Structures are given as C-alpha cells and as structure tokens.
Amino acid sequence: MAADRTTAPIHRPGLAGAIHRGLDSDVFHSFKQSKVTMLAGAVTALYFLAALLAPWIAPHDPYDLANISLMDSFLPPMWMDGGDARFPLGTDDQGRGILSTIIYGARASLLVGFAAVLLAAAIGVTLGLIAGYLGGTVDAVIMRVAEVQLSFPAILIALLIDGVARGVLGGDAEGNLAFAVIIVSIGLSFWVQYARTVRGSCLVEKHKEYVQAARVIGVHPGLIVVRHVLPNVLGPVLVIATISLALAIITEATLSFLGVGVPPTQPSLGTMIRVGNDFLFSGEWWITLFPGAALAVLVLAVNLLGDWLRDALNPKLR
Amino acid sequence: MIAFIVRRLLQSIVVMLVVALLAFSMFRYIGDPINQMVGVETSSEERAELRERLGLNDPMLVQFGRFAADAARFDFGVSYQHKKPVSELFADRLPATLELAFLSAVFALACGIPMGVYTALRRDAWLSKVFLTVSLIGISLPTFLIGILLIFVFSVWLGWLPSFGRGETVDLGVWTTGLLTVSGWKAALMPSITLGLFQMTLIMRLVRSEMLEVLRTDYIKFARARGLSDRAVHFGHALKNTLVPVITITGLQLGSIIAFAIITETVFQWPGMGLLFLQAIQNVDIPIMAAYLILIAFFFVLINLIVDLLYYAVDPRLRVDRATSAGH
Numbered sequence: 001m002a003a004d005r006t007t008a009p010i011h012r013p014g015l016a017g018a019i020h021r022g023l024d025s026d027v028f029h030s031f032k033q034s035k036v037t038m039l040a041g042a043v044t045a046l047y048f049l050a051a052l053l054a055p056w057i058a059p060h061d062p063y064d065l066a067n068i069s070l071m072d073s074f075l076p077p078m079w080m081d082g083g084d085a086r087f088p089l090g091t092d093d094q095g096r097g098i099l100s101t102i103i104y105g106a107r108a109s110l111l112v113g114f115a116a117v118l119l120a121a122a123i124g125v126t127l128g129l130i131a132g133y134l135g136g137t138v139d140a141v142i143m144r145v146a147e148v149q150l151s152f153p154a155i156l157i158a159l160l161i162d163g164v165a166r167g168v169l170g171g172d173a174e175g176n177l178a179f180a181v182i183i184v185s186i187g188l189s190f191w192v193q194y195a196r197t198v199r200g201s202c203l204v205e206k207h208k209e210y211v212q213a214a215r216v217i218g219v220h221p222g223l224i225v226v227r228h229v230l231p232n233v234l235g236p237v238l239v240i241a242t243i244s245l246a247l248a249i250i251t252e253a254t255l256s257f258l259g260v261g262v263p264p265t266q267p268s269l270g271t272m273i274r275v276g277n278d279f280l281f282s283g284e285w286w287i288t289l290f291p292g293a294a295l296a297v298l299v300l301a302v303n304l305l306g307d308w309l310r311d312a313l314n315p316k317l318r
Numbered sequence: 319m320i321a322f323i324v325r326r327l328l329q330s331i332v333v334m335l336v337v338a339l340l341a342f343s344m345f346r347y348i349g350d351p352i353n354q355m356v357g358v359e360t361s362s363e364e365r366a367e368l369r370e371r372l373g374l375n376d377p378m379l380v381q382f383g384r385f386a387a388d389a390a391r392f393d394f395g396v397s398y399q400h401k402k403p404v405s406e407l408f409a410d411r412l413p414a415t416l417e418l419a420f421l422s423a424v425f426a427l428a429c430g431i432p433m434g435v436y437t438a439l440r441r442d443a444w445l446s447k448v449f450l451t452v453s454l455i456g457i458s459l460p461t462f463l464i465g466i467l468l469i470f471v472f473s474v475w476l477g478w479l480p481s482f483g484r485g486e487t488v489d490l491g492v493w494t495t496g497l498l499t500v501s502g503w504k505a506a507l508m509p510s511i512t513l514g515l516f517q518m519t520l521i522m523r524l525v526r527s528e529m530l531e532v533l534r535t536d537y538i539k540f541a542r543a544r545g546l547s548d549r550a551v552h553f554g555h556a557l558k559n560t561l562v563p564v565i566t567i568t569g570l571q572l573g574s575i576i577a578f579a580i581i582t583e584t585v586f587q588w589p590g591m592g593l594l595f596l597q598a599i600q601n602v603d604i605p606i607m608a609a610y611l612i613l614i615a616f617f618f619v620l621i622n623l624i625v626d627l628l629y630y631a632v633d634p635r636l637r638v639d640r641a642t643s644a645g646h
Contacts, residue, residue, distance in 0.1 A: 148333055
C-alpha cells in the first residue's frame with residue numbers, strides 16, 4: 001500500500017483532477033473490462049435520463065386530465081391494426097399512452113427507490129456506527145432488534161408499516177403523502193443490512209491507530225465517528241445501496257401492484273401492471289406487458305451493476 | 319446441549335412477546351376499537367359500558383396480559399370487515415396457503431438441487447449457462463410479473479390452465495385439500511411455480527457454489543485416488559456434504575415462502591391467508607392484521623428453532639466449537 005502511494009501520479013486539484021482520477025482508477029478499469037456491465041450501465045443511464053427529462057421527452061403527460069381522452073382508450077401498439085402513431089405502444093383503459101406512462105412510471109420508481117435507499121442507508125449507517133462505536137447495552141439492543149427484523153422478509157415489514165400508516169392517517173393517503181408513506185415503509189424495512197455491515201467495519205476501525213490517536217488528542221467522540229470512522233466504512237455501504245436499489249424498485253412495484261402503494265392517479269409501473277392485469281383476458285396485453293418489460297429491464301440492469309460493483313470493490317477478487 | 323436448547327427457546331419466547339406487543343399496540347392505538355364494533359347510533363353511555371365490559375379501562379399491563387393469553391389460544395375477536403371470528407376466517411384459509419407453500423418448496427428442491435449439481439459438475443456445458451442465465455432473470459423478475467407472464471402464456475394464449483382459484487377442493491373435516499382432484503392440481507401448478515421460482519434459483523446457486531467448494535477438498539481427491547467411480551464421489555461424498563447449508567437455507571426460506579404467498583395469492587386469486595391479510599390492510603381491519611402478524615411470527619420462530627436444532631444435530635463441528643468455547 002505504501003509503495004502505491006509513492007508511485008501514484010500527483011493528483012491535480014479541482015473537478016478536472018477528480019474526473020481524471022476517476023477515469024484512471026481500478027474501478028473504472030474493471031468497468032471497461034466487462035461488456036455486460038457497460039451495457040447495464042448504459043441502460044441504467046438511459047433510464048435515468050428518461051426519468052429526469054420525462055416532461056420533455058414523453059409524447060404527452062398521461063396524468064394531466066386535459067391531455068387524455070376516453071376516445072383513445074384501448075388503442076393497440078402502432079404497428080398493429082387500428083394503432084395510432086400518437087401512441088407508439090398503445091393506450092390503456094383511460095386513453096393514456098403506454099410509452100408516456102412508462103417514462104413517468106420509471107421516474108416514480110427511481111424516485112421512490114432512491115429516496116427509500118437513502119433513508120435506509122441513513123438509518124442503518126447511523127445505528128451501525130452508534131452500535132459499533134459505543135458497544136455495550138446500546139449495541140446489544142440495536143443488534144437484537146436488527147436480528148428480529150432480519151428474520152422477516154422486507155416486503156412483509158413494508159406491508160405492515162404501510163397498513164399501520166393507513167390506520168393512523170385514516171384510509172387511503174393521497175398524492176405526495178402516499179409517496180412519503182411508501183418511501184418510509186421501504187426505507188424502514190431495509191436498514192438492517194447497512195447497520196450490520198457498518199457495525200462490523202466500525203468494530204475493526206475503532207481499534208486502529210488513527211482512531212486511538214484522535215481519541216488521545218481529545219477529539220469529541222461524535223467528531224471521531226463522523227470525520228474519521230465514517231469515511232472508512234462507506235465502501236461496502238455503496239455496494240449494499242446499489243443492490244438494494246433494485247430491491248427497493250421491486251418492492252415499490254410490488255406494493256403498487258398489490259394496491260397498497262402509489263395511488264392509481266399517480267404514475268407507477270406496478271400500478272400500470274395491476275390495471276393491465278384486469279384486461280389481459282380481453283386481449284389488451286400491451287397494457288401489462290410493456291410496463292412489465294420496462295420494469296424487468298431496469299431491475300436487471302441495476303442488479304448487474306450491483307454485482308459488478310461488489311466484485312470491483314472487493315480487493316480479495318482483484 | 320440442553321443449555322443450548324433452553325437458551326434458544328428463551329430467545330424464541332422473547333421474540334414472540336415483542337411481536338405480540340407490536341400487535342397489541344396496533345390493536346389498541348390505531349383507531350378506536352369501540353368505534354369499529356358499534357354503529358353510529360350507539361349512545362355514549364352504551365359505549366362507556368362496552369368499554370368497561372371489554373376491559374379497555376384496565377391498566378395497560380393487564381390488557382396486554384389478556385391479549386397475550388387470548389393470542390396464545392389464537393383468539394383475536396371479530397374481524398371488523400367480515401363480522402366473523404378471526405380464528406374461523408384463518409381456519410378456512412390456512413390449508414390453501416400451506417398447500418401452496420408445500421408444493422412450491424417441493425418444486426424448488428426437486429428442480430434446484432439437480433440443476434445446482436449439474437451446473438457444478440459440467441461448468442462449461444451450454445445447458446449450465448442456460449440454467450445460470452435463467453436464474454439471473456428469475457432473481458430480477460418480480461414475483462407478480464412471473465405470475466402474470468405464466469397466466470398470459472398458459473391461460474390466455476394456450477388456454478391450458480385456469481388463471482385463478484383452487485379448482486375443486488375436497489373437504490376432509492378440518493382440512494380442505496385441492497390435491498385430490500385433477501382441477502385442483504391444474505389450478506395449483508402455476509401458483510406453486512411462481513412462488514417457488516425464486517427459491518429454486520437460490521437453492522441452485524447455493525448447491526452449485528457449495529459443490530464447487532467441496533470438490534476442491536482433499537477428501538474428494540482422496541476418494542478419487544481410491545478409484546471410486548465418479549458417481550460415488552459426486553453423490554456419495556460431495557453432495558452429501560453440501561446438503562447441510564441447503565437444509566438451513568430451505569428451512570429459513572419456508573417462512574419467506576409463506577410470506578411471499580401474499581403476492582402469488584393476489585395474482586392468482588388463491589383463497590389463502592395472504593389474500594385475507596392484503597384485504598385487511600386495504601380496509602384497515604386490525605384484528606386480522608394482528609392475527610396474521612402473530613401467526614407468521616410463530617411460523618418463523620418455529621422454523622428458525624427447528625433449523626437451529628437440526629443444524630446442531632447434523633454438524634458435529636458446531637458441538638465441538640461450543641464445548642471448547644464454553645470451557646474457556
């Protein structure tokens with residue numbers, strides 16, 4: 001490690017330097033090595049762009065009532081008989097274009113996925129650091145709770161939190177509140193993995209010399225944890241975050257599909273699949289299968305990225 | 319050994335108590351149970367009397383004790399929505415869910431183990447690559463999407479299998495089974511594959527990596543050197559030693575299967591507990607939610623306990639480790 005330091009090129013400061021360092025790193029090198037990973041990266045980037053630019057690239061806003069007309073309902077994709085060039089992938093039962101709903105739905109999926117992962121990481125990392133650094137009773141309590149929660153599947157916990165939130169808020173939550181409920185349910189059901197990993201790394205780090213040195217010169221424990229321990233335990237957190245992003249997206253779609261997630265008036269891939277499921281037998285397969293394929297491709301791409309990141313950041317596999 | 323069992327039992331009881339406390343607070347603090355039971359025209363005197371009669375004015379600890387005692391007998395009162403005793407509703411639905419879970423576990427094991435062994439022994443065969451690709455897709459596809467795809471192909475397109483319900487069931491007194499009729503089997507086929515697919519990929523990958531690990535060990539080389547046939551080495555020596563973790567994971571996954579049945583039951587309108595629970599969430603039917611929570615927790619704790627004890631019985635190293643660490 002010490003030899004690496006001395007032979008490494010002198011880093012230029014600023015943004016340009018950061019980009020240069022990024023392109024020069026081992027991680028990026030292993031990214032370029034695998035074609036599948038690059039494809040997954042490209043697909044994920046495409047989804048992100050589509051989600052960010054949804055209002056500009058979608059043919060129309062499917063959730064603006066002024067834009068949709070029941071006259072357009074149940075149109076097949078444009079290459080089939082009776083298709084309409086305005087709606088390349090057809091329309092659903094209310095005349096919303098499937099392509100536009102997919103773009104807006106992917107936006108919602110990514111938004112919920114990211115927010116839930118951030119929340120889970122924030123809770124998990126904080127509790128993991130507290131448990132690992134303080135030890136003793138605090139550690140025992142936090143880890144016991146984590147163990148109990150870990151023995152139940154996340155989807156069940158998310159469902160329960162969602163059910164309790166419904167009870168507290170009274171029936172169906174509307175609009176932004178529904179999004180908040182679903183983000184909190186998913187976030188609270190995924191924190192355990194972060195806490196366990198961070199606690200483990202923290203236990204190792206806190207006995208290292210730099211932490212002891214900081215302690216000896218009288219740095220406040222909170223500052224030691226945030227400034228010194230935290231940056232050194234973040235690597236595994238990134239890997240868990242990528243893998244659990246795919247899981248969070250699946251969980252959001254599942255909750256919406258079950259009818260307890262995003263309300264039907266809001267765009268969501270899971271909700272679209274549920275709506276389309278009712279029309280599968282009458283022949284309108286495109287309402288379900290296109291959003292389903294969009295969801296599957298997104299999850300697969302994120303999963304592949306997560307797999308690659310796990311291997312790339314694992315020094316044992318180099 | 320006895321100390322270990324006692325400690326595990328105590329842990330299980332603590333977990334159950336925590337879950338019961340959660341269920342109790344849901345019961346007690348979400349909405350007013352009295353409002354759910356009586357109509358709008360009930361006077362406040364009658365409400366107060368009912369409150370007193372139900373013991374809602376007693377100290378919290380007494381109420382919780384009563385709740386836990388009732389829960390131990392699986393008495394959760396009357397469902398707000400169905401107006402029927404919760405235990406009766408669950409007794410109707412339990413066989414459907416357990417049959418579904420059992421069939422998917424059998425499917426996952428019966429396909430997962432041979433596929434795992436094959437991919438480990440013939441690493442470069444094209445069929446192995448197919449299996450591994452399929453397993454990656456199986457992990458990435460959400461359960462409900464797999465179910466919808468199966469319905470689309472086998473019910474809508476080919477028209478071979480029914481897309482909802484359990485088919486004809488036979489009433490055996492306390493247990494209704496769909497496994498004695500042809501239509502019951504046809505109805506169960508797609509739901510159990512949907513539910514078992516994820517577990518199958520998991521078992522396949524686990525068996526594969528364990529086999530690859532074991533095949534590198536010295537005793538396998540020694541067995542080969544003794545001139546044993548490939549068959550004896552692979553199945554008599556290698557597979558046998560990979561099965562310990564497989565037992566553990568399968569056991570633990572059994573609980574997940576029961577929980578994930580919620581999704582499968584929704585897709586196929588399978589009349590099980592999961593569907594009941596989901597409707598309860600949509601209608602904020604707290605007694606059913608509390609009962610489901612406790613029942614599932616009980617299954618999980620029971621399965622965890624059995625798996626731990628089994629592990630202990632199967633793997634002698636664990637006993638030695640514990641004995642030496644206890645000696646320190």
